[in-house]
Amino acid sequence: MVLQISQRDSRVLTASSRRPRASRFALMGAAAALAFGVAMGVPAPSAYAEAPQTLATVTGPSSFADVVDRVKPAVVAIKVKATEEDHDHFDVPGLSPDDPMYRFFKRFGEDGGRGQKHVTMSQGSGFIVSPDGYVVTNNHVVEHASEVEVALDSGKTLPAKVIGTDKRTDLALLKISDGDKLPYVEWSSANPRVGDWVIAVGNPFGLGGSVTAGIVSARGRDIGAGPYDDFLQIDAPVNRGNSGGPAFDTRGAVIGVNTAIYSPSGGSVGIGFAIPAEVAKDVVAALKEKGAVSRGWIGVKIQNVTQEIADSMGLKSTKGALIAQPQKGAPAEEAGLKAGDVIIAVNGEKIETPRELARKIAAMGPKKSVDITFLRNGAEKTVKLTLGVLPEEKEARADNDFGGGDGGEITGLGIEVAPASEVRGAGREGVIVTDIDPSGSAAQKGVRRGDVIVEAGGQTVNSRADLASAFDAARKEGRRSVLLRVKSADGMKFVAVPVKAG
CATH class of the missing domain: 2.30.42.10 (PDZ domain)
Incomplete structure (x- = not known):
């Protein structure tokens, strides 16, 4: 299963399996008929009527048509022309792209040259939040945009300007150039509960004006998209092109901005993610005022x-x-x-x-x-x-010290190391992991070839002997693990590695 952060036309959120028709449930026997009857507020079969407890009646909307009629005119299709640069070209002599050392040097080393520029055309979704034409969408929908057009539900297409973007929450604010007295929607003032209805409206596969419904499946989801992940999980079916579109409650208020999917195929499987309104409206307000968000x-x-x-x-x-x-x-x-x-x-x-x-x-x-x-x-x-x-994100790079050197295996860890100062691109401090046994204790705790160990047990490490000494001391003291401070392609981190008998 692959988590996909939706990308403009081809990487938009999706979420949810289709709901069965009620009539199908009605044909599945007495038990299904009971469930159907309770859900629709119909009297339960006599077998349950004789039970001593009283079953609560659950009701739901018979149709979403009225709310859809109100909100659909404010939902738009975003058409983007963008110029992008291909950064995939990177060569390290003697290393395969599948080699962990290749990824290490690609992250910390030079990028091997500039890529080729090319023009792309893509689509997404958005929604108007003011009568003068401010439009909310995802950052990745308009990222690198050279031209943006907004197609209204009426079929009219208008040029738009990017007012501001925020990568960390994947939100963007646009302004329709000649917007005046346009239909718009408002943010919800209440946080949705798990189990509440949700209606998604957007532009899947470029079809425009599509409506789906489901429920809020979970709150506070962390999907690894960034440090501020706090997504709503929904099962209203959404697909490629829905990215940046709104998720509504049954009153027609926006409860979220559809952003990502979890899917093995790229299509809707019932798991989609939306940025909550309480997050989005503050970011949008900052973008409108300053064009950026200060944190x-x-x-x-x-x-x-x-x-x-x-x-x-x-x-x-x-x-x-x-x-x-x-x-x-x-x-x-x-x-x-x-x-x-x-x-x-x-x-x-x-x-x-x-x-x-x-x-x-x-x-x-x-x-x-x-x-x-x-x-x-x-x-x-x-x-x-x-x-x-909070500064703009910068690519971490190691010092460019070049050279070569010998290493050695640390007993019980399943790794071989060499002084970082003797390996090109590894920096001046610590020891670099030059080889690793995938079944060893270090590998099982997340240490990888190319990682640089800078501390062990709170002590600075600059040689194989320093690292071995830290584990020997831990064995003598009866400690179960040694805390390593490790520099990897993802940044600095602590890793607790079990101590094994030498």
């Missing part, structure tokens, strides 16, 4: 505290956000926060996960003074810092 920032790479990491660090709980690396010159470093600290509260409010920390800090905005409570060596401490402005 608070402390400048740390953070990760979950697993049970193994908690045991390695002597922590009583897995709650909080573990600092893998503070960024140089960032507010966190200036306040004295260090790698290995575990943030457990912000302004006295408990933090249970890294994602919760990221959302809370971002929502506060820059230049705010906050109290950060953290654990260091088992002791609770608090520092005050001033939030910075």
Whole structure:
């Protein structure tokens, strides 16, 4: 199964299997007839009428036609002409693209030259949120756009301008050039509940004006799209071209912006994801006012505290956000926060996960003074810092030190290492994993060929001997694992690796 973040015309959200017709249920026997009768508010069969308990009657709308008539004119098709550059070309002599070292050097090394530019035409969906023609859609629908047109439900096509985009939430705001007294829809003021009806309207496969219905399947979904994931999961069928379109409640208010699908085939299988209205409306307001979104920032790479990491660090709980690396010159470093600290509260409010920390800090905005409570060596401490402005995303690159060197295997880990300073592109600090046994303990905990181990058990590692010494010390002390600080293509992280008898 593949999670697909919807891309313009060919990578749009989808979600949900089709609902069976009621008449089919009615033909499936007494049990099905009972379920059908209860759902439609029809008297239950006599077998259940004699039961001592009373069954609650559940009712639902007999039709969505009235709400669709109200909202459909405000839903538009987005047509985009874009110029893109192909960055897929990358060559490393002697390495296959399937080799982990190839991905390591592609991420940290030079990109091997500029790609070819080409023009693409694509489509998506959107919806008008003001009578003067402001339109909400997904960022990936209009990313790299050189021309944007909006096709109204009436069939009229109008040029539009990109007012602002936000990659981190995948939202964009457009403005129809000559918009005046256009039909529009409003954001919902209430958060939907799991089980509530949802109506999706959009432009699947370029067909335009298509309507589907389902329910809210879950809230607060993290699909790995970014640090602020908080998606609604819906089962209203949506397909390629629906991306950026609205999800409505039964009153016709927008509860979400359709964005992604989970699908083995690229089509609807009943699992789609929408950005909640409470997130989208704040982002859209900021884009309308400033053309961009300013978020608070402390400048740390953070990760979950697993049970193994908690045991390695002597922590009583897995709650909080573990600092893998503070960024140089960032507010966190200036306040004295260090790698290995575990943030457990912000302004006295408990933090249970890294994602919760990221959302809370971002929502506060820059230049705010906050109290950060953290654990260091088992002791609770608090520092005050001033939030910075979350910078634009930058590609991480390692230092370009070139050379070669010998390595050696670490007993019980299943890895061979060499000083990072002797391997091209690996940097000056730590040891690089040059070979790894897929069945070894290090590989099973996520260590990969090309990773650079910079610390083991809280001590700096610059040689095979340093790493081996850390594991020998752990064995003598009877510890079950050693906490490694590892630099990978995805950034800095902590990994707890079990100690095996040497």
